[in-house]
Amino acid sequence: MMNCKEANQLMSQELDRKLTWRELAALKFHVTLCDGCANARKQVSFIHHACKHAFGLEDEKK
Amino acid sequence: MTIDTSVLNALRPDMTRFAYLLLRDQHAVEDVIQETMLTAIEKQDGFKNKSSLKTWLFSILRNKTIDALRRGKREVNISTLSNDEDDGLEEVLFNHHGAWNMETKPNTWSNPDASFEQKQFWAVFDACLNHLPSQTSRIFMMREFLEFEVDDICKELNLSTSNCWVILHRARTKLRLCLDTKWFSGQGFQASRS
Ligand SMILES: [Zn+2]
Numbered sequence: 001m002m003n004c005k006e007a008n009q010l011m012s013q014e015l016d017r018k019l020t021w022r023e024l025a026a027l028k029f030h031v032t033l034c035d036g037c038a039n040a041r042k043q044v045s046f047i048h049h050a051c052k053h054a055f056g057l058e059d060e061k062k
Numbered sequence: 063m064t065i066d067t068s069v070l071n072a073l074r075p076d077m078t079r080f081a082y083l084l085l086r087d088q089h090a091v092e093d094v095i096q097e098t099m100l101t102a103i104e105k106q107d108g109f110k111n112k113s114s115l116k117t118w119l120f121s122i123l124r125n126k127t128i129d130a131l132r133r134g135k136r137e138v139n140i141s142t143l144s145n146d147e148d149d150g151l152e153e154v155l156f157n158h159h160g161a162w163n164m165e166t167k168p169n170t171w172s173n174p175d176a177s178f179e180q181k182q183f184w185a186v187f188d189a190c191l192n193h194l195p196s197q198t199s200r201i202f203m204m205r206e207f208l209e210f211e212v213d214d215i216c217k218e219l220n221l222s223t224s225n226c227w228v229i230l231h232r233a234r235t236k237l238r239l240c241l242d243t244k245w246f247s248g249q250g251f252q253a254s255r256s
Contacts, residue, residue, distance in 0.1 A: 003160030005152060012231035016205065016212045039168035043238045046174045050187060051206035053178050055076050057117055 002026050004037050011041040015048050065106045065115065070099055073116055077123050083191055084127050084203045085134075094130050098123045124208060131200070132218075151235060168238070171246045183245060190240035194233055201226065202233035 002010075007030045010023055019027065031038040077098065081091040101122050102109075109118050155166045162168075177183040191199060201219070204210045210218070216226045 003156075004162050005156045005160035008155075008235070009227075009231055012234050013227050015234075016227060016230060036162040036167035039170055040238065043168060043171060043174075043242070044234050046171065047234060047237050047241070048206065049175075050178070054184065054187065054207070055080055055120065057120060 001033075002030050004030075004034060007031065007034070007037045008040060011037070011044055015044070065102065065109065067103075069115065070102060070119070073119055076116075077119070079188065080120070080123060080207065081127055081130075083188065084200070084207065085130055086192070086196060086199075090130055090134070094123070094126045097126045101126070128208060131204075151232060155235070168242070169247070171242075174246070177245065186241065186245045190237050190244065193240060194236055198229055198233045198236075201229050202237075205230055 007027055010019060010027045011031075013019065014024070014027070027041075031041055074095065077095055078091060081094045082088075085091050085094065098119065102119055105122075109115070155163060157163055191203075194202065201215060201221075204215050204218075205212065212223060212226050212230070215221070216223050221229075
């Protein structure tokens with residue numbers, strides 16, 4: 001199983017490129033067993049969304 | 063249609079925040095805002111209300127900011143980059159097996175999206191962004207705010223793709239830790255919820 005350090009690198013890269021199915025499967029498997037990484041992945045994805053909301057441009061489209 | 067300049071001025075604070083996060087220089091920011099306003103007034107016939115005024119203005123601002131970044135230092139100084147960046151962050155977070163250290167294992171952020179509505183949250187968010195080392199921050203902003211593809215950032219700054227991924231990863235990790243301390247586990251979040 002991949003370790004937390006590697007899982008963290010992939011959860012950042014999944015925001016920048018399409019992971020291979022093998023990488024994605026390994027990441028998904030890791031986060032189902034590791035709540036630290038599951039939380040980290042949610043936090044990193046929250047930051048990504050926050051950047052999209054930061055200037056109220058999303059709200060205007062509604 | 064004619065755009066009322068008072069409407070443009072109302073959007074100035076958000077535009078200034080945006081430009082400042084990317085350029086971090088008050089003079090450069092003023093220039094970019096000035097150019098954006100002038101372009102908006104010149105091209106107002108092209109604005110047909112298809113998109114909202116703010117979206118339209120931000121697309122001009124985005125281009126002006128990219129120009130300003132290009133006018134400034136074009137290449138990232140690799141030696142400064144490794145100096146500001148190689149701070150042993152991963153050694154602090156993970157043990158020698160690559161598993162979380164007890165104290166650094168991430169906790170749950172409860173209902174984080176509710177923070178978007180809090181003005182105070184955005185002040186903390188900006189502070190965390192401004193706290194990133196400048197080169198890291200620039201690459202992160204190019205990715206998230208200017209919506210560059212990673213390959214284009216690398217080309218623009220003469221970095222390898224894997225280098226870019228590493229830098230973006232560090233930026234996200236630092237932001238995660240900063241928001242965790244300053245907002246989600248700190249006073250700000252508690253106060254804003256009560
Ligand atoms: Zn893990």
